[in-house]
Amino acid sequence: xxxxxxxxxxxxxxxxxxxxxxxxxxxxxxxxxxxxxxxxxxxxxxxxxxxxxxxxxxxxxxxxxxxxxxxxxxxxxxxxxxxxxxxxxxxxxxxxxxxxxxxxxxxxxxxxxxxxxxxxxxxxxxxxxxxxxxxxxxxxxxxxxxxxxxxxxxxxxxxxxxxxxxxxxxxxxxxxxxxxxxxxxxxxxxxxxxxxxxxxxxxxxxxxxxxxxxxxxxxxxxxxxxxxxxxxxxxxxxxxxxxxxxxxxxxxxxxxxxxxxxxxxxxxxxxxxxxxxxxxxxxxxxxxxxxxxxxxxxxxxxxxxxxxxxxxxxxxxxxxxxxxxxxxxxxxxxxxxxxxxxxxxxxxxxxxxxxxxxxxxxxxxxxxxxxxxxxxxxxxxxxxxxxxxxxxxxxxxxxxxxxxxxxxxxxxxxxxxxxxxxxxxxxxxxxxxxxxxxxxxxxxxxxxxxxxxxxx
Numbered sequence: 001x002x003x004x005x006x007x008x009x010x011x012x013x014x015x016x017x018x019x020x021x022x023x024x025x026x027x028x029x030x031x032x033x034x035x036x037x038x039x040x041x042x043x044x045x046x047x048x049x050x051x052x053x054x055x056x057x058x059x060x061x062x063x064x065x066x067x068x069x070x071x072x073x074x075x076x077x078x079x080x081x082x083x084x085x086x087x088x089x090x091x092x093x094x095x096x097x098x099x100x101x102x103x104x105x106x107x108x109x110x111x112x113x114x115x116x117x118x119x120x121x122x123x124x125x126x127x128x129x130x131x132x133x134x135x136x137x138x139x140x141x142x143x144x145x146x147x148x149x150x151x152x153x154x155x156x157x158x159x160x161x162x163x164x165x166x167x168x169x170x171x172x173x174x175x176x177x178x179x180x181x182x183x184x185x186x187x188x189x190x191x192x193x194x195x196x197x198x199x200x201x202x203x204x205x206x207x208x209x210x211x212x213x214x215x216x217x218x219x220x221x222x223x224x225x226x227x228x229x230x231x232x233x234x235x236x237x238x239x240x241x242x243x244x245x246x247x248x249x250x251x252x253x254x255x256x257x258x259x260x261x262x263x264x265x266x267x268x269x270x271x272x273x274x275x276x277x278x279x280x281x282x283x284x285x286x287x288x289x290x291x292x293x294x295x296x297x298x299x300x301x302x303x304x305x306x307x308x309x310x311x312x313x314x315x316x317x318x319x320x321x322x323x324x325x326x327x328x329x330x331x332x333x334x335x336x337x338x339x340x341x342x343x344x345x346x347x348x349x350x351x352x353x354x355x356x357x358x359x360x361x362x363x364x365x366x367x368x369x370x371x372x373x374x375x376x377x378x379x380x381x382x383x384x385x386x387x388x389x390x391x392x393x394x395x396x397x398x399x400x401x402x403x404x405x406x407x408x409x410x411x412x413x414x415x416x417x418x419x420x421x422x423x424x425x426x427x428x429x430x431x432x433x434x435x436x437x438x439x440x441x442x443x444x445x446x447x448x449x450x451x452x453x454x455x456x
Contacts, residue, residue: 022063029263030056036378048274051380053259055251058170061258065149069238070267072335073370077115080232080342083123097133097215097225098349099123106350109343110365120342121229121349128232133215134225140209144234147178151237152253154206155182155226156245158219159190164248164389165197165204173252174205178234181206181245182226184214221353227326228345228355231333243386244327251385260330266375268337269330272321273356274379278312279304282323282356292352300351304361322360325379328386336372 031054039051056064083099094100101109101119109118125131129141136144150173156163163181181203183191188210192198201208216222226233230240239261241253260269276282283301287294301309312322331337340362347358367373 020063021065021067022060024064024263027064030054030060031263036381039380048379048383050383051378053381053384055255056258058172058252058254061252061254062172064258064262065254066262069334070265070332072337073372074112074114075116075335075339075370078335078338078342079115079117080120081117081123093350094346095215095349097121097123098346101346101350106346109346110369112339112366112369116339118339118342119346120232120338121225121345122232128229133213134211134222135213136209136211143207144178144180144209145236147180147234148236148238150177150239150241150253150257151180151230151234152177152241152243152249153180153182153226153230153234154243154245154247155223156187157182157184157211157214157222159184159187160219161245162389163191163195163203163206164245164387165206166249168250168252169205170252170254173254177253178237179205179207180209182209182211184211184219184222218353221348224345224348224353224355227329228341228348231338231341234333237333239332240329242329242331247327247386247388249385250387256330256385260375260377261332264375267332267334267372268340268374269377270374271325271328271379271382272376273323273325276323277321279309279322279357279360280311282354286354286357292354296352297354297357300357303351304357307361309361319364319373320376323356324359324374324376325382326355326359328382336366336370340366340372340374 034054036051036053039049055061081099081101093103098121099119105119109116122128122132122134124133125135127141128134129136129144130138152166154164166179188208191203191208195203197203198208201210211222214222215225227242227244230237230242234240239257241249241256243249261267273282276285280301283297286292287297312319316322331341343366344355344358344362347362348355351358363373
């Protein structure tokens with residue numbers, strides 16, 4: 001069944017008293033033959049926009065849940081290095097949280113075998129979240145261990161973003177999926193004082209988990225821990241959907257699992273960058289935007305170049321891009337995907353926190369050894385099920401200056417504010433055309449996605 005509107009769901013009222021199982025072999029899929037239509041021609045609005053996505057209903061998605069875990073190529077058992085009480089090699093790159101793996105250890109971690117032990121954060125303490133850095137209360141850890149099938153997770157550190165509340169979530173998902181938002185104490189204090197929905201560590205569907213003893217000063221690098229290491233924080237979960245806090249989920253998470261994993265026989269899905277496909281171009285864009293200091297980006301790129309990183313071209317097919325839009329990750333937790341995110345995290349810990357730069361290096365090294373790689377879907381498909389919002393500081397500035405905060409659903413694209421721009425007071429003939437001002441924030445805030453286009 002295809003949703004008639006991007007932000008509406010046709011299955012929210014479905015009740016599932018009994019579990020019925022379907023297999024793709026004997027199931028006539030309602031989306032068979034569906035293809036993404038060519039983009040609409042709009043000379044006024046040429047930026048990235050959502051495109052139609054064909055979803056099944058929630059009860060169909062539920063019935064299509066695989067009964068067994070997907071096979072993991074070569075790697076069957078993965079363990080994680082714990083160095084509690086052992087003095088790490090501080091001369092190596094990385095952090096104490098990551099264990100300061102040496103270059104030799106890093107290279108060896110790509111030699112994939114049936115059983116492996118690798119660095120994957122949380123090297124100290126009893127278990128992830130207990131005396132490891134990124135510390136979590138025992139009550140929260142116990143609740144997290146009870147999450148079994150699906151976790152939807154996000155994080156806010158440094159009180160940078162506003163909490164976005166998922167919409168169009170079925171009653172089935174509310175009862176069966178876990179929704180976790182990781183925050184630091186600064187963000188928790190703000191949420192408590194500003195949100196009328198806060199109640200007993202919950203804000204709407206989100207259960208807030210306060211993280212203490214953060215291992216990094218940079219909130220963006222800290223955010224990579226739950227983003228890439230959810231399998232360590234939720235050891236009993238089968239599937240996860242990671243969503244950056246700047247995004248609002250507007251589709252049921254089980255529909256995403258069916259559309260981007262099960263239907264494709266995939267175990268890891270991430271969208272391509274809407275514009276850039278080449279890591280070298282991505283690095284230059286990061287430098288131009290001040291995302292990280294230029295010297296560190298140049299060092300990382302040169303390191304990868306010496307290892308064999310080349311420019312992207314269609315000759316790399318079936319690889320369709322070297323640059324992900326890493327704000328959404330949909331995955332099954334099996335040994336090979338756990339290894340992939342461990343090694344991806346190790347690169348983020350060792351080099352810059354810009355995970356788009358290290359993604360293809362980790363992917364290509366694993367693919368060369370076992371033939372596995374993540375599924376990369378279109379960015380316009382991602383924009384179909386998440387909507388981007390403004391971050392907290394910009395919204396507060398708008399409110400303080402008397403400007404109306406933008407809506408993600410009720411305004412056409414031409415009336416959305418760009419970060420750093422100002423709208424002239426309404427008048428019949430504006431006397432002066434105002435120039436756009438450059439944003440003073442180091443982080444660039446993309447223009448929110450228009451709500452006018454949806455799934456068919």
